[in-house]
Amino acid sequence: MDCSLVRTLVQRYCAGEENWVDSRTIYVGHREPPPGAEAYIPQRYPDNRIVSSKYTFWNFIPKNLFEQFRRIANFYFLIIFLVQLIIDTPTSPVTSGLPLFFVITVTAIKQGYEDWLRHKADNAMNQCPVHFIQHGKLVRKQSRKLRVGDIVMVKEDETFPCDLIFLSSSRGDGTCHVTTASLDGESSHKTHYAVQDTKGFHTEEDIDGLHATIECEQPQPDLYKFVGRINVYNDQNDPVVRPLGSENLLLRGATLKNTEKIFGVAIYTGMETKMALNYQSKSQKRSAVEKSMNVFLIVYLCILISKALINTVLKYVWQSEPFRDEPWYNQKTESERQRNLFLRAFTDFLAFMVLFNYIIPVSMYVTVEMQKFLGSYFITWDEEMFDEEMGEGPLVNTSDLNEELGQVEYVFTDKTGTLTENNMEFKECCIEGHVYVPHVVCNGQVLPSASGIDMIDSSPGVSGREREELFFRAICLCHTIQVKDDDDVDGPRKSPDSGKSCVYISSSPDEVALVEGVQRLGFTYLRLKDNYMEILNRDNDIERFELLEILSFDSVRRRMSVIVRSTTGEIYLFCKGADSSIFPRVIEGKVDQIRSRVERNAVVRCRAEGTSVTLTVSSGRKDSWLQEKAADTIEALQKAGIKVWVLTGDKMETAAATCYACKLFRRNTQLLELTTKKIEEQSLHDVLFELSKTVLRYSGSLTRDNLSGLSTDMQDYGLIIDGAALSLIMKPREDGSSSNYRELFLEICRNCSAVLCCRMAPLQKAQIVKLIKLSKEHPITLAIGDGANDVSMILEAHVGIGVIGKEGRQAARNSDYAIPKFKHLKKMLLVHGHFYYIRISELVQYFFYKNVCFIFPQFLYQFFCGFSQQTLYDTAYLTLYNISFTSLPILLYSLMEQHVSIDTLKRDPSLYRDIAKNALLRWRVFIYWTFLGVFDALVFFFGAYFMFENTTVTSNGQIFGNWTFGTLVFTVMVFTVTLKLALDTHYWTWINHFVIWGSLLFYIVFSLLWGGIIWPFLNYQRMYYVFIKMLSNGPAWLTIILLITVSLLPDVLKKVLCRQLWPSATERVQTKNQCLSVEQSTIFMLSQTSSSLSF
Secondary structure, three states, X not given: OOOHHHHHHHHHHHOOHHHOOOEEEEEHHHOOOOOOOOOOOOOOOOOXXXXXXXXXXXXXXXHHHHHHOOOHHHXXXXXXXXXXXXXXXXXXXXXXXXXXXXXXXXXXHHHHHHHHHHHHHHHHHHOOEEEEEXXXXXXXXXXXXXXXXXXXXXXXXXXXXXXXXXXXXXXXXXXXEEEEHHHHOEEEEEEEEOOOOOOOOOOHHHHHOOOEEEEEEOOOOOOOOOXXXXXXXXXXXXXXXXXXXXXXEEOOOOEEEOOOEEEEEXXXXXXXXXXXXXXXXXXXXXXXXXXXXXXXXXXXXXXXXXXXXXXXXXXHHHOOOHHHHOOOOOOOOHHHHOOOHHHHHHHHHXXXXXXXHHHOXXXXXXXXXXXXXXXXXXXXXXXXXXXXXXXEOOEEOOOOOHHHHHOOOEEEEOOEOOOEOOOOEEEEEEEOXXXXXXXXXXXXXXXXOOOOOEEOOOOOOHHHHHXXXXXXXXXXXXXXXXXXXXXXXXXXXXXXXXXXXXXXXXXXXXXXXXXXXXXXXXXXXXEEEOOEEEEEOOOOOEEEEEEEEEEOOOOOOOEEEEEEEOOOOOEEEEEEEOHHHHHHHOOOOOHHHHHHHOOOOEEEEEEEOOEOOOOEEEEEEEOOOEOOOHHHHHHHHXXXXXXXXXXXXXXXXXXXHHHHHOOOOOOOEEEEXXXXXXXXXXXXXXXXXXXXXXXXXXXXXXXXXXXOOOOOOOOEEEEEEEHHHHHHHHOOOOOOOHHHHHHHHHHHHHOOOXXXXXXXXXXXXXXXXXXXXXXXXXXOEEEEEOOHHHXXXXXXXXXXXXXXXXXXXXXXXXXXXXXXXXXXXXXXHHHHHHHHHHHHHHHHHHHHHHXXXXXXXXXXXXXXXXXXXXXXXXXXXXHHHHHHHOHHHHHHHHHHOOOOOHHHHHHOHHHHHHHHHHHHHOHHHHHHHHHHHHHHHHHHHHHHHHHHHHXXXXXXXXXXXXXXXXXXXXXXXXXXXXXXXXXXXXOOOHHHHHHHHHHHHHHHHHHHHHHHOOOOOOOOOOOOOHHHHHHXXXXXXXXXXXXXXXXXXXXXXXXXXXXXXXXXXXXXXXXXXXXXXXXXXXXXXXXXXXXXXHO
16 A cells, blocks of 8 residues: 555644745745746735734634633532433522523623723734835735735834835935834834845835845744845846845834834734744733632532532431331332432432532632722722823733732842833043043933033043043944934934034943933034044034944943044044953053942943054943832832842842842841852852851841841841852753752742842843742742843743833733832732732632531531431522622622721831731631631521521411521521621721622512512412511511621630730731720810810
């Protein structure tokens, strides 16, 4: 048998990457190549639609149902509902089907609404108008209709609709300026270059006559990598082949700036664009509360199965006597007698499962969903977290982690733009030991009270003045700044004193800060014209330098250079860069003197081509200063028991100075270094063990629970580690025992009050977060940053927060929450997080408690009805208990409860410790709530039972029946669980009163109507007049009041005793506030009394 066809199909459809076609051919303008040039192979590519939505109109119902029934509680209730439909069960299928339908419907509406918003955003993007060239004319159509090969025109300040190869622009040099803030977080302008052979095509007719093909790689997510070539066909000659790189690629999502228009050809569209490929779907983050809920659910499922087994066994023990198995009023049929015993037992087991299934609170999930969704608006509505300067408020990208904000143990923060302002400021320059401090220039604004040039050291001589001027020329020439004379340019940077507007545009804010700073010292960069750089010197003379070559800055060289020729013919090489890159290349000069001045500054060096010049100069420019209240925020977080780590790419000196400024490190903090320099002197093994001995020496005084390190009577440690040292720690050893180093490193970190990680790559930031997150304590981590380089750690942490800063919005978009400034983190954690956790933990425990109260009397009732699966409550009560009678009070409590005031939480951060480590959902608390529910259920059942035993006859001689008994138990239960919530409420508003007392009133009105009318759609009328008869009996009223009091008494006693004997910090604050409130009320009453007496 010939298997070649099968082999071919397998290789084609099942092969790996080696058979993947790694390139594509694009026909510019959809024009076929000339005959004989190459084969024309039409290719199919996706259209330009962006799809971020999850559902469509057709798949919403099946897909949403599939996802919802993956949740164990929903699937469980579906099975129970099907069992009720199949076999004869004691309760109607409506009792399980209606709550399940309610939960599924509400959740589907919520998820459908969220997806509709995504559809709306997609449609707005896909229907944006785009101009493209067709038959030499400019045509407008929707963005979604763009195809690969279309030639597109983009105007200034417009966003590129897809990934384009840059063909030509309105600028004569064939360049354009682009901002990629929405892609990589960088708000600076980047320069892109048109294809050399097409940059002269400036009109629609010219560009439509272009005959070319592009061969490039298949779509891949790397924003900075692109490989391809363009074949430009002329009429007679062979095609001209030009290479294409990332400088020729304009990415979707980037914005055209300071260029009138450009033409480009679409090469990647829709979901194949680099922006779409970089859309990293967030892994599903689950909070500690949700994990506890699932564990508790499994416990209650085991209790349910145990109840059903016990009742099934006891039923057959009870029916072992013949007269009990087949009483005279309920004789079995012949088919029932012949049924298999095990089949009957299994059917009875399922029937008991159905009878007791309400112990699983299915409505808890929908209440939690609503609480999270509605509660998230309290963050967005918080006016104190709104930044007037930016016009931005906080954003909630996911509401699933609200309560996790109250459980944070580690905060990992970026430095630049997060702790510090992301502004560049020219501070000083040092030339041969002479320090100059110009007017302070920051982002084009001259700060007040600045005057003249401040010569700190003695003035240089004549030769020094020449070198000084040469340095200023170096600053004016060693850059890639573009100049535009326009008052209305994106991000204007105007000359401080020139009469006309002079706008500096650069890919690096450092360069703008330097050129603006040296402008205050008398040298102004004017323009680049015809490849000549023009500057204005102190004498107001224009100097011209021919630009010969630019050696761009990169992360490996860490410096950039320009080569220029003066009008006298001298050739200069000007170089600037990081101190670590410049100092080793200095030939001579006052290096030590300058090195002492250059801390936290960049370095500039220049030399004349061919001859060494003893000129070494430094330009001081500080990147930023601390954000407002950043130090107060970190201090508050440390008092709350949260460890703060700073992860930055800056060098150690800069980062350490910032840590001291923001009070992360204190005067008494002993700094421990785990850096490359230290490891070079000693081995990694020795350094780690030495640090371990140091910190463990005082481990008795600095425990793991004392995380703040604010005490002055104990040794306080701070650790500094760099990226290279971290790589060695994370690197597996040859003997495979890398975990030993990691554990030792973690042990050192645990005993340090603060940690600074410097020279960190973005991936290393994520590794640090993951290392702590997966340690044996499994602490809750939070990462906060403002740039694209912080996205990896934001996604890795349990909670990710993006700062809406000046480095774009990629961090804010990929985060769970976004805030305008770092200072807002204090209120988000210490207030909102605290409230969210308190509220939802009460919600979870309360749901399990009220369901134990609900179903345990049903379990007890089986011992009194011969395990006949008779229900204690009416079907309507079974259905509406969790949906109507007890749902709204707990939902409102979980949205509005404030056990202490907002001002108190902000004033006393240590209250955050009371709820740390999931304190309110621990097993001890869970067991207390469960046993409280069992106790209350015993009181309900046996209290009503003993009352019925003595007074079962009404005034007219009628006897109370089983439905009256069940209604009495149910009435006591509804009032008890509602009043229990009222006792737990500390923050009362008119809404609380309306909902709590309104729920009780609704129950009474419903029961009166349900039992007071003969409903024609019911095939039974067993509840007719039951509730009214029960309330017409005096002992019933006494029983209800007495049983409610007895049920609530243990919880009240427990609260009083614990508050008096073992009060928590929160309870002490509550008591103090109550005393102050009483004292103020007394003073007010006395003042009113005295004023009335004097009158």
